[in-house]
Amino acid sequence: MITVKHLEKSFNGHVVLNDISIIFETGKTNLIIGRSGSGKTVLLKSIVGLHEIDSGEIWFEDILFNKLDFKEKKKIRQEMGMLFQGSALFDSLTVEQNVRFPLDMFTDQTLEEKNERVNFCLQRVNITNANNLFPSELSGGMKKRVAIARAISLKPKYLFCDEPNSGLDPPNAILIDALIKEITEEYLITTIVNTHDMNSVIEIGTNIVFINEGKICWEGNKNEILHSDNEVLNDFIFANALAKQLKMHVRK
Amino acid sequence: MIKFLTQFGRYFLLLKKVFSRPEKPYVYYKQTMHELLYLGFYSVGITAIISFFMGAVITLQTAYNTENPIYPTYLIGLGCRDSIILEFSSTITALILAGKVGSSIASEIGTMRVTEQIDALEMMGVNSASYLILPKIIATLLFFPILTLLSICIGILGGWAAGTSAGVITSANFIYGIQYAFIPYYIVYSLTKMLVFAFIITSVSSFQGYYVDGGSLEVGRASTKAVVFSSVMILLFNVVLTQLLLS
Numbered sequence: 001m002i003t004v005k006h007l008e009k010s011f012n013g014h015v016v017l018n019d020i021s022i023i024f025e026t027g028k029t030n031l032i033i034g035r036s037g038s039g040k041t042v043l044l045k046s047i048v049g050l051h052e053i054d055s056g057e058i059w060f061e062d063i064l065f066n067k068l069d070f071k072e073k074k075k076i077r078q079e080m081g082m083l084f085q086g087s088a089l090f091d092s093l094t095v096e097q098n099v100r101f102p103l104d105m106f107t108d109q110t111l112e113e114k115n116e117r118v119n120f121c122l123q124r125v126n127i128t129n130a131n132n133l134f135p136s137e138l139s140g141g142m143k144k145r146v147a148i149a150r151a152i153s154l155k156p157k158y159l160f161c162d163e164p165n166s167g168l169d170p171p172n173a174i175l176i177d178a179l180i181k182e183i184t185e186e187y188l189i190t191t192i193v194n195t196h197d198m199n200s201v202i203e204i205g206t207n208i209v210f211i212n213e214g215k216i217c218w219e220g221n222k223n224e225i226l227h228s229d230n231e232v233l234n235d236f237i238f239a240n241a242l243a244k245q246l247k248m249h250v251r252k
Numbered sequence: 253m254i255k256f257l258t259q260f261g262r263y264f265l266l267l268k269k270v271f272s273r274p275e276k277p278y279v280y281y282k283q284t285m286h287e288l289l290y291l292g293f294y295s296v297g298i299t300a301i302i303s304f305f306m307g308a309v310i311t312l313q314t315a316y317n318t319e320n321p322i323y324p325t326y327l328i329g330l331g332c333r334d335s336i337i338l339e340f341s342s343t344i345t346a347l348i349l350a351g352k353v354g355s356s357i358a359s360e361i362g363t364m365r366v367t368e369q370i371d372a373l374e375m376m377g378v379n380s381a382s383y384l385i386l387p388k389i390i391a392t393l394l395f396f397p398i399l400t401l402l403s404i405c406i407g408i409l410g411g412w413a414a415g416t417s418a419g420v421i422t423s424a425n426f427i428y429g430i431q432y433a434f435i436p437y438y439i440v441y442s443l444t445k446m447l448v449f450a451f452i453i454t455s456v457s458s459f460q461g462y463y464v465d466g467g468s469l470e471v472g473r474a475s476t477k478a479v480v481f482s483s484v485m486i487l488l489f490n491v492v493l494t495q496l497l498l499s
Contacts, residue, residue: 050371077377088372091363092286102376104279160375 001026002047002158002190007056009039009046016042018214020056027188029181029204033195034211035236040194041085043211044162047192048080049073060158078106081151083161083180087143089135095122095146096131102154121149125179141172145179152183159184159191165200177203198237201225210236263459269381270389270455283387291353291388291454292395296402302348303341303403307410310335315420328421329429332411334438341403342442343490346449349396350482354457357388358478361461362471370462385458389451396450397443404442441497448493449486456482 002024009017016039024030032040045051047058049065058065060076068076089098099121103114122131125145135143144164151159161180165173181204184191193200201208205222210233218225218233225237226247238247274280314331361384364370373380408430415421421429457478464474 045371048375050374074377077375080375082372082375084368084372086367088368090369090372091367105276105376105378 001061002192003057003059004043004047005057005059007043007046007058008054009042009051010054016214017046017053020211020214020216022209022216022219024190024192025207026190027185028206029184029191029193030207030209031193031195031201031205032209032211033201033205033236034217035196038211039214040196040211041162044160044192044194048082048160049077078102078154079157081148081154081156081159083144083147083151083159083164085163085166087135087140087147089138089143089147089150091135094132094134095127095138098135098146099150099153102150106154117153118149121153122146124152124183125149140167141169141175144168144172144176148176148179148183152187155187157189159189161191161193161195163194163196165195165197170199173197173199174203180204196236198243201237212236262463263455266381266385266459266462267455269379270385270458272379272382274382274386275378280383280387283383284390287387287391288395291357291391292399295349295352295395295399298348298352299345299399299403300406302345303336303406304410304413306340306344307332307336307407307412308414310340310407311411311415311426312418312420315415315418324425325421326425326429326432328415329411329426330432331429332415332426333408333430333434336407336411337404337438337442341400341407342445342449343486345399345403346396346446346453346486347483349399349449350453350457350486351479353392354453354478354482355475357454357457358461358475359471361385361458362464362474365462365464366467366471381462385455385462388458389454392450392454393447396446400442400446401439404439441493444497445490445493448489452485452489453482456485 004020004022004024007017007020008015020043032043034040042051046053049058053066056066063076065073065076090101093101096115096118099118100114103109103117107114109117118131122128125148127142127145127149130138130142130146135146138146159180164176164180168176177200180191180193183189193204195201202222205225208218208220208222208225209216210218210230212232218228218230220228225233228234234247238244311328311332314328314335318327318331361370364384370380370384373383412423412426415426416423460474460478460481461471464470
């Protein structure tokens with residue numbers, strides 16, 4: 001479980017996150033949704049320690065993460081996996097080397113053991129016969145799946161996904177969502193997904209937090225979100241014509 | 253002034269991160285071998301071409317500017333040797349490498365920054381500065397002096413080829429000239445300069461790439477800055493080192 005208490009973050013005097021308090025539960029896909037520029041990515045990067053926060057507390061179970069020094073944070077970070085918006089695969093390494101990288105850096109396993117784990121992770125995300133390809137030779141969906149394989153290679157307790165569906169066509173986006181949900185439930189991971197894709201919300205949103213202008217505006221689950229009276233939330237989720245028709249249908 | 257001092261401070265803080273204890277020495281060793289190939293070995297061609305023509309031009313210019321019966325012709329060989337060893341093979345080669353290697357380092361690390369690959373390393377708990385920069389520094393410190401020695405040999409060869417083929421000096425006189433009053437310390441001086449220049453090129457370029465903020469435009473700007481700042485620092489340290497080592 002990850003607990004965020006009164007988190008505040010600003011850049012050059014501009015407040016991006018204002019008094020954010022959330023609990024992200026274990027074994028569930030916790031979604032952070034909001035418009036572009038609402039502070040979702042800053043929140044995610046603040047939780048994982050890529051941004052120094054101005055004030056507040058970030059707890060990983062009973063460990064106050066934001067007060068740890070570099071070495072102590074490093075230990076916790078080995079229990080984290082992260083899927084970045086642009087996949088962030090290392091260009092100079094092949095698919096196999098990318099997935100093996102965390103194992104090379106943080107385990108004393110033999111090459112055979114590492115390769116076994118790499119192949120298991122790649123099979124888990126349905127990547128076959130691509131071990132020797134470079135990221136530039138992969139499609140967007142494949143890159144995301146390899147990035148998930150890399151994120152789970154060290155058997156993480158926490159998985160962070162920043163816009164996992166951005167740039168993907170709907171079938172691929174659904175595939176990635178399903179994969180994230182399956183992995184979360186299978187390995188009892190605390191997963192936080194940052195998205196503004198309503199398909200993801202409906203597909204995998206166990207716990208949902210809506211952020212607007214750096215503040216938490218609404219909290220609930222995928223069943224409650226369609227019936228909410230929160231105007232700002234409704235403006236966000238029913239922004240397009242199709243969604244508006246869906247809303248009318250739901251209300252009827 | 254404050255901006256300059258801030259950048260200066262950030263540069264040294266980055267170096268502190270770079271020279272911290274490596275997580276997995278074996279991974280760093282593999283990375284260093286990779287950099288030796290890309291930053292060092294792949295620079296042999298450009299170094300050889302530049303050195304050959306540099307040696308040729310030095311010989312011809314020395315010959316045409318010392319056309320006087322009181323000067324023995326072997327002085328052309330001597331002039332060519334000393335110019336190449338003392339200045340051209342270290343400083344000019346370093347300036348060329350600042351362009352080739354410096355821009356490559358800055359754009360590689362800068363692209364990794366804007367595509368979140370450095371964030372991915374940090375997320376995993378890897379010291380990204382050390383993992384990305386230390387192998388590059390070690391590789392250039394090891395290989396650039398070799399490039400200097402290669403440049404000296406090829407430069408002198410170029411001088412001999414141009415001098416003899418243009419008929420300004422005989423082969424025997426040129427060879428006598430390059431052996432005459434040879435001071436071995438000049439080689440030490442040249443290699444010492446190149447070690448310092450190698451560190452400047454790699455660390456300054458890595459610094460420019462590591463702190464890129466933005467997109468492809470900023471990566472391009474960082475690459476340009478890397479070449480400009482490295483070149484200026486090379487010229488500045490050339491003066492300082494010459495005063496320190498030859499005075």
